[in-house]
Every structure is written in structure tokens, then in C-alpha cells.
Amino acid sequence: MSKILVTGGTGYIGSHTVVELQNAGYTPIVIDNLVNSNVGVLDQVEKITGVRPAFHQFDLCDEEKVHQFVADHPDVRGIIHFAAYKAVGESVQQPLKYYHNNFFSLVNLLNAYAGKPVNFVFSSSCTVYGQPDELPVTEAAPVKKAESPYGNTKQVSEEILSETAAAFSNYNIISLRYFNPVGAHESALIGELPLGVPQNLVPFITQSAVGKRGPITVFGNNYNTPDGSAIRDYIHVVDLAKAHVAAIRLLEKGNPNGNYDVFNVGTGQGNSVLEVINAFEDSTGVKLNYQIGPRRAGDVEQVWGDVSKSTNELGWKAELDISEMMRSAWKWEQYLKEHPLR
Known part of the structure; x- marks a missing residue:
């Protein structure tokens, strides 16, 4: 089957x-600059599938290297674009870092493939909705002012892609607006591997449980939610990965909605931070030490998605529940304790 470039x-x-x-x-052909990942992951992928993916290490903000890659690989027929900075809190503190990386990498890719037929799947985010007026949020909901520079990069990137698709018929593009990916592969050979202190809830939970971190901080317990903590739509990373494959397949067949489309990718239900903590304790038998802290800049109170469009048109549906997300994340953390990636 066809070659698919996977950035990040x-x-x-x-x-x-x-x-x-x-x-x-x-x-798949992988491009990554390894700024926020580990090359040892390629060994782990090979252990799972028996095939080591081709790998190229460079920064997509380097326009010359991007054009050289495209010239050297004329048979690439699809792109799945993950490579971006993604920490909400950090983006508030370092907005220019996010605007430079997330925009230049995308524009360089689009320029390099101009005039070539290509199927393009963009890693977007539910942050484009801001704090939605109605829940669950549908793809038709208005895109509101972003709560963070990170969220703004996703909004503007979607605008760039929509306008590019309108101007160049060779591009067939899907933006996947997904929610909070958690969990790990069932083999426990790959999972979330944050460098430094985790910016996301679940890896901080597992690192705290294994003794790498201190108490977990719940950022705010006075939101307008049943238990006061923020609510998100958590999705198992394996389900999310399968959604990207489904998007490539739809683009290959020809999306009847035209050459630009968006899909929500989630479970269709929300869990609060405290519910996630309870789910971890219930599914693993490990008690967590947590404390309540102030709200965090850039955080949305609650958001979860209507995923009926993904079910009906993308032919995809999440299958793994919050308990499996927590079990697999904990299994991965335990694996890392015995087999640290280098």
C-alpha cells in the first residue's frame, strides 16, 4: 500500500x-527532530510490528530540508502532520515559540507539496472550540477566541488548511479535532513519554504513583461541574491512532464532503479530573496523593464532543473506556521503570 509521511x-x-x-x-516514513521525543521509540515500534519505519531527523521549520525530503521521496501519497508544540501552559508563557514552530512547520510542508496530489491529515484539537456554548460540541459549533496561544495555533492552522484546499485542488485535507489522548499500547512497549515534568494529567498521575513525582495538583475545584474539577473527553491513544488511519482511507476513496473536512475524535462523553483520579485508583488498586491548587491559565472549564459524524462518515468509533486507558498507562509506566528508554 501507499507510503505515508508521519511528522512527529x-x-x-x-x-x-x-x-x-x-x-x-x-x-510509514517518520520525520522528527526529537526535541520532545526519543529515538528509542523506533526500536519499540519494531518490537511490536516486526518492521522498523524509515526515519529522518530534521526540523520541519527548515524549509530547505523539507523541500529536499519531498524531492527525494516522490512516492509519498499521504501526510499525517503531528509535529507541533502542544503544552497549553507553556504556550501562555512562551507564545512566540509556539507560533514560530507550529506555523512554519505546516506552511513549509504545504509549500513543498504544492502541485502534487496528496492526502493530508492534520492533528488538530478541541481547543479550537474554546469554551463552547453547548455540549456536546459538534463540528458545526463556532470557533471562538482561543484560550491559549497553543489553541490559537490550531485555529489558524485550520484556516490555513481550509484556504489552501480552496486554492489548490490537489490537496485533500482532513482536520481531526481530538480531545485528550491517554493510555498506551497494549504491549506496554510504547506510550506517553514526556521530557521533564509532564504537562498533561495522566502521565503526571502515573509518574506520581511510581514515585517519580510528588503529589498531583488538581488545577481548580470551583468550576461549574458536578465535582468542581474541569471536565474533558479522554480518548485512548490507540483508538485515536486508528482514527488517523480511517481518515487516510477516506481521503483515498474520495471524501464526498469535498477536499477539506473536519471531524471530532473522542468518546463522546466527559470525565472530570477527579473522576480520572478515581478511575486510576479503581482500575489499578494504587492510591494517589493529590492536592487542590488554583486554576491554570488557558484551561477550559468543560468540553466533550459529539462524535456522530466520525461514526457515520469516517467509519470510526472509540472502543476503549477510561478504565482501560488508566490500566494501560500504568502498565507503560511500570515498563519504563524497568526498561528506561535511552
């Missing part, structure tokens, strides 16, 4: 998507 393919979601692409018969 040694990262958390990227590596799981590489596995699912190989399982589906595709040939």
Missing part, C-alpha cells in the same frame, strides 16, 4: 499511529 512520528500519538498504519498495510 516518534512522539506519543505519532508512534501509535505508525503502528496502526503498519498494521493496516501502509508504509
